Amino acid sequence: MDFETVSAEAFGASLRGLGLNLLVRDVLGTCKLLETVFDMQAHRKSADFAIVTYGSQVFQLHSDGTYASNPLLGLLPETPPRGAGIEIRLYDTDPDKAVKRAEQAGATILQAPTDKPHGLREAYILDHDGYAWVPSRPLHDTADGEVQNSD
Numbered sequence: 001m002d003f004e005t006v007s008a009e010a011f012g013a014s015l016r017g018l019g020l021n022l023l024v025r026d027v028l029g030t031c032k033l034l035e036t037v038f039d040m041q042a043h044r045k046s047a048d049f050a051i052v053t054y055g056s057q058v059f060q061l062h063s064d065g066t067y068a069s070n071p072l073l074g075l076l077p078e079t080p081p082r083g084a085g086i087e088i089r090l091y092d093t094d095p096d097k098a099v100k101r102a103e104q105a106g107a108t109i110l111q112a113p114t115d116k117p118h119g120l121r122e123a124y125i126l127d128h129d130g131y132a133w134v135p136s137r138p139l140h141d142t143a144d145g146e147v148q149n150s151d
Contacts, residue, residue, distance in 0.1 A: 023082065036104075089122075110132065119140075
């Protein structure tokens with residue numbers, strides 16, 4: 001599917017499984033951060049909307065104005081953060097590289113890259129809307145792709 005030319009109707013009809021829409025104050029600014037820090041690709045970028053890809057995963061960014069008749073808009077806080085309580089986990093992103101890029105992009109590092117007991121090295125990066133992006137990698141990979149615990 002060509003995300004740059006697909007119609008809204010065809011794109012909407014193609015969506016399956018679990019979907020993610022993030023309401024953000026600045027769609028273009030969020031696109032820039034996601035592209036810079038996580039090597040994501042943003043498509044159909046405008047002040048109101050973007051389709052974002054992370055590997056084979058697709059999600060959407062919407063400005064507040066696009067949700068004018070949506071019941072969710074009334075629940076948004078007047079002041080940040082908006083994203084409290086949600087973690088957006090990026091299992092194919094090196095947390096050390098992402099943190100360096102995030103610092104340069106002006107994002108907030110909530111937790112530096114840390115080896116966790118559940119077998120992942122991960123970091124917590126807050127974007128300007130308060131969403132927690134969690135780049136992570138397995139601590140140890142075996143030849144068959146299974147994670148080995150270090151204990």
